[in-house]
Amino acid sequence: KQEVTQIPAALSVPEGENLVLNCSFTDSAIYNLQWFRQDPGKGLTSLLLIQSSQREQTSGRLNASLDKSSGRSTLYIAASQPGDSATYLCAGASSNTGKLIFGQGTTLQVKP
Amino acid sequence: DAGVIQSPRHEVTEMGQEVTLRCKPISGHNSLFWYRQTMMRGLELLIYFNNNVPIDDSGMPEDRFSAKMPNASFSTLKIQPSEPRDSAVYFCASSNDRGGVSPLHFGNGTRLTVT
Numbered sequence: 001k002q003e004v005t006q007i008p009a010a011l012s013v014p015e016g017e018n019l020v021l022n023c024s025f026t027d028s029a030i031y032n033l034q035w036f037r038q039d040p041g042k043g044l045t046s047l048l049l050i051q052s053s054q055r056e057q058t059s060g061r062l063n064a065s066l067d068k069s070s071g072r073s074t075l076y077i078a079a080s081q082p083g084d085s086a087t088y089l090c091a092g093a094s095s096n097t098g099k100l101i102f103g104q105g106t107t108l109q110v111k112p
Numbered sequence: 113d114a115g116v117i118q119s120p121r122h123e124v125t126e127m128g129q130e131v132t133l134r135c136k137p138i139s140g141h142n143s144l145f146w147y148r149q150t151m152m153r154g155l156e157l158l159i160y161f162n163n164n165v166p167i168d169d170s171g172m173p174e175d176r177f178s179a180k181m182p183n184a185s186f187s188t189l190k191i192q193p194s195e196p197r198d199s200a201v202y203f204c205a206s207s208n209d210r211g212g213v214s215p216l217h218f219g220n221g222t223r224l225t226v227t
Contacts, residue, residue: 034215043116043203043218089155091216099168100145100216102155 002027002094006103013080014111021075021106023090031093033073035064038087080110116219118204124225130192133222136185137206146179146189147203161187194226
């Protein structure tokens with residue numbers, strides 16, 4: 001059974017800092033891993049999707065990596081801005097079920 | 113495209129009442145997912161449909177919950193009778209597949225409060 005864990009639960013950084021959010025999963029037979037952003041009172045917005053055959057994906061200041069052997073994914077945010085403040089969730093799709101299992105999220109605050 | 117549309121945005125009801133949540137997926141998407149989000153349990157998948165057919169409803173908590181997808185552009189999640197522990201934000205999401213190679217697109221959710 002796939003379980004997804006995100007650490008830390010909350011993170012506060014000054015503007016301009018580079019930062020890394022961590023995600024770990026238990027089932028290495030992962031089909032893909034997705035990173036989402038959730039703003040208060042809103043739904044989730046897909047940021048990056050990494051398929052199991054890929055090692056990383058990049059979009060602007062965001063870079064996500066996937067290491068199936070260690071059961072880890074990271075989301076790297078370069079030159080953080082106050083507008084990056086949100087909750088970031090990772091979710092793994094299992095090869096067996098096709099379901100997305102979500103972590104609890106990391107709430108990021110970027111201070112001006 | 114308007115994205116995934118959910119209604120209502122907020123629903124307040126009394127225990128024992130029937131609640132119906134509605135979702136219009138993105139046109140052309142063939143998979144639809146219902147999720148529930150609470151502080152305690154995070155995001156939980158309740159049920160998902162592929163080509164209007166329920167594929168996996170193992171996440172539906174009890175028989176009080178039911179979901180339908182009569183056509184490719186509409187789905188409902190019904191709770192009857194509702195209980196205070198059903199209070200949560202319910203999200204609908206759609207995708208071009210089961211979330212394999214296409215990202216999931218979420219609606220803004222329905223915040224349900226059962227008193």
